[in-house]
Structures are given as C-alpha cells and as structure tokens.
Amino acid sequence: MSGRRPFVGGNWKMNTDLASGEALARTVGAECVPGLGSLDVVVFPPFPYLQSVGGALQGSAIELGAQDLSSEANGALTGEVSAEMLMDLGVAWVLVGHSERRHRLGESEALVEEKLTMALESGLSAVLCVGETLEQRRAGRAHEIVRHQLTSALHRLSADFAREIVIAYEPVWAIGTGVAATASDAREAHHEIREFMSSRYDSELASGVRIVYGGSLVPGNAKTIFAELGVDGGLVGGASLKAGDFLSICSAATIGIAAG
Numbered sequence: 505m506s507g508r509r510p511f512v513g514g515n516w517k518m519n520t521d522l523a524s525g526e527a528l529a530r531t532v533g534a535e536c537v538p539g540l541g542s543l544d545v546v547v548f549p550p551f552p553y554l555q556s557v558g559g560a561l562q563g564s565a566i567e568l569g570a571q572d573l574s575s576e577a578n579g580a581l582t583g584e585v586s587a588e589m590l591m592d593l594g595v596a597w598v599l600v601g602h603s604e605r606r607h608r609l610g611e612s613e614a615l616v617e618e619k620l621t622m623a624l625e626s627g628l629s630a631v632l633c634v635g636e637t638l639e640q641r642r643a644g645r646a647h648e649i650v651r652h653q654l655t656s657a658l659h660r661l662s663a664d665f666a667r668e669i670v671i672a673y674e675p676v677w678a679i680g681t682g683v684a685a686t687a688s689d690a691r692e693a694h695h696e697i698r699e700f701m702s703s704r705y706d707s708e709l710a711s712g713v714r715i716v717y718g719g720s721l722v723p724g725n726a727k728t729i730f731a732e733l734g735v736d737g738g739l740v741g742g743a744s745l746k747a748g749d750f751l752s753i754c755s756a757a758t759i760g761i762a763a764g
C-alpha cells in the first residue's frame with residue numbers, strides 16, 4: 505500500500521433541497537460510522553444547507569465540506585462567505601478551483617491561489633481541483649495546463665501546507681458528461697502531478713500528498729480507476745447524490761487503492 509489514506513468527496517453542487525440534503529446526509533452517515541473504514545469521506549453540500557447537513561452527519565465519520573470560500577477574511581463583499589463563517593458551521597474542508605468555478609464563473613488562477621492560501625491559513629483543509637478542457641487535451645496540452653494551474657496555485661504555498669492538501673485531477677471534459685477518463689489516462693495524469701510536486705517541493709512530500717480523480721465516477725468504474733497506481737480516491741459529483749452509489753464508491757476506495 506502507498507501509506508496514503510484514501511479520500512472520497514461528494515460534491516453536491518447546486519442540488520438537493522433542505523429535506524433531501526438532510527436525508528441524504530443521514531443515509532450515508534449511518535453507513536460511514538467512526539472506525540469502520542480507513543478513509544476520509546467528505547460531503548460538500550450547498551452553502552445554505554451546511555448547518556443542517558452538519559447536524560445530520562453528527563456521530564458519523566463523514567466530515568463537512570464547503571464548495572467555495574471568499575479569498576477575503578471579511579468586509580463589504582456582498583454574497584461572499586468567509587473561511588471563519590464556514591468554520592463556525594463545523595466545516596472542515598473546502599473545494600478550491602473547481603472547473604465550474606474556473607470556466608463557468610470566470611474564476612482566475614490568481615483568485616484560486618488566494619482562496620487556497622486563505623483556506624489553509626484559516627485552518628480549513630482544502631481540495632485543489634485542476635484539469636484540462638477537451639480542446640486543450642486534443643491540442644496535446646493536458647499536462648502543460650495542469651502544471652500551469654499547479655504552479656500558479658502553489659507558488660507561495662509552504663511545504664507544510666502543501667503536504668496537507670488533496671489535489672483533485674478533474675479533466676473538464678469528464679465532469680458531468682458520463683465519459684470518465686480511462687484508467688491509464690488517470691494514472692498518467694496523477695503521475696505527472698506527483699512529479700510536479702516532487703520538483704516543486706521534494707520527493708518525500710510528493711509521495712505523501714493525496715491525488716484523487718474526479719469526472720463521471722460511478723460504482724461501475726470506480727474500482728478500476730482506484731486500482732491505478734497513484735490514484736488515492738475520488739471527487740464525485742452526480743453519483744454523490746445517490747446514497748447507494750456514493751457508498752459503493754467509498755467502499756471501492758477502501759479496497760481498491762493501489763500502491764504508488
């Protein structure tokens with residue numbers, strides 16, 4: 505085994521309502537009880553449901569995550585949500601740089617870097633999402649794009665913070681499309697990311713940092729992808745809205761993670 509603890513995140517995006525979000529949290533929380541599995545499981549509900557979903561997860565081993573945060577600590581920023589506010593609600597994790605925020609909401613590399621720094625300096629754990637578009641992949645630029653995103657996001661991040669982040673490799677063309685990356689594409693991308701971390705920091709940090717795959721993960725492909733060298737779990741969108749599918753992806757992560 506790699507020694508890295510598997511990680512599975514459920515990104516609910518702008519889905520569920522108060523009642524269905526609570527019910528989903530209760531159902532998955534009832535199966536993920538403390539001591540049952542040696543993996544980190546985090547769900548990322550919409551902002552307005554954080555508190556109630558957090559309540560529904562009480563007593564379970566699932567941690568609470570937020571889908572975004574402000575790059576600023578506080579102030580006149582209508583509609584923004586700060587790291588402190590998230591932590592007040594019991595949030596432990598936050599997604600940074602999700603492709604929907606980068607590509608649909610125009611979030612820049614600079615803003616991703618500021619948000620990542622803010623999250624970590626405030627005491628939140630962060631999942632940094634990176635990944636290329638289909639056009640970039642077709643142009644043979646996938647690795648270059650991911651390296652560029654990492655260079656920018658990590659350019660002032662200390663090794664102490666960097667070793668704690670989870671990096672989610674999420675090819676944009678695989679997100680919500682039903683077309684997951686092949687297991688070998690995922691392995692290659694994860695290898696490139698680990699190589700990048702080794703050159704940016706050092707080989708010890710690179711071999712300890714967790715890199716997970718995201719993009720159309722379902723119970724039917726999770727085991728194969730998680731069995732690839734260097735894949736430490738997954739970030740799950742659509743399938744995280746179905747308790748049974750999410751739980752079966754979690755169990756694939758506990759048994760399927762390969763060494764690397």
Ligand code: PEP
Nearest residue numbers: 679680718719720741742
């Ligand atoms: C995501 O939003 O991070 C994601 C991976 O979505 P999906 O699983 O639906 O492709």
